[in-house]
Amino acid sequence: MKYALFLGCTIPARARNYELSARRVAEKTGVELVDLEDFICCGFPTKAGDMDASLLMAAYNLALARKQHLDVCALCSSCTSALSEAAHHLSENEEDLAKVNERLSAVGLQYEGSPKIRHFARVLFEEVGAEEIQKHFEKDLSGLNIATHYGCHYLKPSEIHDGFDDPENPTSLETLVALTGATIIDYPGKKTCCGGPVLPVDEKSAMSVTKGKLDNLKAVGADALCLVCPFCSVMYDGNQKSIESEYETEYKIPVLYLTQILGMAMGFDRKALGLNMNVVKTKDLLKPYF
Amino acid sequence: MGAVDLDQCDPDFVNELLQQPEAEKISACFGCRTCVAGCPMSAVNDTFNPARIIRMALYGMKEEILKSSFIWLCSSCYTCQERCPQGVRITDFMTLLKNMAVKEGHEPAGVKAQLKLTKGQGRIYPLDGFDNKKRKKAGLPPLPTSCDVIRELFPDQV
Numbered sequence: 431m432k433y434a435l436f437l438g439c440t441i442p443a444r445a446r447n448y449e450l451s452a453r454r455v456a457e458k459t460g461v462e463l464v465d466l467e468d469f470i471c472c473g474f475p476t477k478a479g480d481m482d483a484s485l486l487m488a489a490y491n492l493a494l495a496r497k498q499h500l501d502v503c504a505l506c507s508s509c510t511s512a513l514s515e516a517a518h519h520l521s522e523n524e525e526d527l528a529k530v531n532e533r534l535s536a537v538g539l540q541y542e543g544s545p546k547i548r549h550f551a552r553v554l555f556e557e558v559g560a561e562e563i564q565k566h567f568e569k570d571l572s573g574l575n576i577a578t579h580y581g582c583h584y585l586k587p588s589e590i591h592d593g594f595d596d597p598e599n600p601t602s603l604e605t606l607v608a609l610t611g612a613t614i615i616d617y618p619g620k621k622t623c624c625g626g627p628v629l630p631v632d633e634k635s636a637m638s639v640t641k642g643k644l645d646n647l648k649a650v651g652a653d654a655l656c657l658v659c660p661f662c663s664v665m666y667d668g669n670q671k672s673i674e675s676e677y678e679t680e681y682k683i684p685v686l687y688l689t690q691i692l693g694m695a696m697g698f699d700r701k702a703l704g705l706n707m708n709v710v711k712t713k714d715l716l717k718p719y720f
Numbered sequence: 721m722g723a724v725d726l727d728q729c730d731p732d733f734v735n736e737l738l739q740q741p742e743a744e745k746i747s748a749c750f751g752c753r754t755c756v757a758g759c760p761m762s763a764v765n766d767t768f769n770p771a772r773i774i775r776m777a778l779y780g781m782k783e784e785i786l787k788s789s790f791i792w793l794c795s796s797c798y799t800c801q802e803r804c805p806q807g808v809r810i811t812d813f814m815t816l817l818k819n820m821a822v823k824e825g826h827e828p829a830g831v832k833a834q835l836k837l838t839k840g841q842g843r844i845y846p847l848d849g850f851d852n853k854k855r856k857k858a859g860l861p862p863l864p865t866s867c868d869v870i871r872e873l874f875p876d877q878v
Contacts, residue, residue: 437863439838443845446858453860467864470842478796478818479827479835486873487838536872586798587811597802623760623797630830631792638764639795704858 431557433503433548434495435463436513438660439471441505444668445660447704451689452505452550454698458566459558461550463503468494472504474512474583478627482529488516489530492547493539501546503553507659510549511583514590517544549584551658551688552594555602564609568697569719572611576691577652578603579643581662582623597621606688607656610695617650619643624665640665641673644681653715654684656691663687667709684712694719729780737777742812749774755800755810761793768793770800770810773817786821792828794818839877842867 441449456463469491473484492513495502504510520527520541531540554563585597595602600621604614625639644666647655655666667685674680685708693703700720705712737743755770756762762769767790776785785791794814801811821827827835837844852862871877 439844442847442855442860442863443843443851446855446860449860450858465861468869470867470870471838471844473838475834475844476838477815478792479822479831480839481815481819483835483839483874490869490873533873536875537869582795582797582799586802588802621799623795623799625760625795627795627797628761628793630834631828632765632789635761635765635768635793636795639760642760642764707858 431460431553432462432464432500433553434466434469434498434500434545436469436472436491436495436502436504436506436509438504438506438509439475440660440664445663445687447707448505448660448663448687448689450702450704451687451693451698454693454702455554455689455696456550458696459554459562461503461553461558464498464500466494466498466500472506472509472512473516474508477512484512485516485519485526486530486533488513489520489541490534490537490539492517492544493534493541496542496545497539501548503548503550505550505658506661507549507581507584508661510547511586511590513547515587517547518590520544549658551584551603551606552591554688554692555606556594560605560609563606563692567610567695569695570611571691571695571719572613573718574610574612574715575615575651575653576607576612576656576686577615577617577647577650577654578607578620579624579655579657579662579666580621581657581659584658603656603658603688607691610691612691615650615652617646617652619646624659624662626661626665629665636665637669637673637676640669641677644670644673644683647683648681652683654686654712656686656688658688670710682710684708684710684715686712724779724781726779728783730782731780733780733782734778737816740816742809742816743777745806745808746774746777746813748806749778749808750806751775752805754803754805755808758799758803760797760799761795765793770794770814774808774810774813777813777817785817786824787826789828791817791821792831836877839874840870842870
């Protein structure tokens, strides 16, 4: 398995813990991730203001990977979705395709169909598979009660994700986390958005959405939240403290990337998985496992 | 919102919308409010109401929509679009409205800043030497701190 690694904007700047742990898990499970340093923004943050520009950015990235004969693996759910939506749009819209190619010719590229686009969690779930993942486990994580957060663009819009998991009743993340021996905790509002995309426009409303999930997690007594998107992590991990002080409450719920959880079971140490970079402290909770 | 003044409505707006793939099905909305029931933003801020926005669009309330701050409350989570029994592409429709608002000069400052960064520098969080230092310390490969290709893709961007 070989993919171009699409890091996007948020991960290299704000989620090095995700990048580190994903690279470790990929290496262990035989997924070769190739770095293409000419990738630019996926187009997602541009779409609300300028759909044409967003489409061009996504098409540029896809054409770049295709030129190197590489499929694309993204760690960010919004990157996965923006690239997949663009590929879907260009496959059925010749007029926009012609416009995109006219612009891409300025940088010596042409969009000639899309490479395969996958979220890394989907690669682990579908292609690597449970058997290969568990083969590398050295530790049992039983005793940990983990809730999962799917976020939005990992699964939606479903028409561009080939229905690999059901957005109304998703199971892929629970399936992967359960391999480690950890207990899965269900909670109300599991499928709710993190609120992140609204942050630049209305911080209060965005944080209220984030708070709703933290309240539910606290109520069911989850030890930690597992997620697969760096911007969801900005909301639940990065902003957890501000929400606590704004609403005079306390959560202290560690937020872990799926790859940090799998990496722990594989025996990597705290630093190798970037656990020292998680904002909500993980040390007390995870002490028994290191 | 008070009474609708139909004299202020713009029937051309509806026709313009119905020609766009993102909005072509809005007239199929029968007001069941499944979109509102599942919306994470409507749950915390009742000024955002997708069913009402669709109705306003069908009345031709162009100014009220494009100058509003409520259209920007859509988090583009796609819950409504997945669930709409009439197949209205609600999330895509909200994106279309936001794009139209920007064209009319009504974008919020945060959105303007995002556009400037992505179209001007190729990244929403441009990287510098300090980022690469931190990346190196963590054992991660360096990444470019400038982006030439973006200027060729968006030559008009200042």
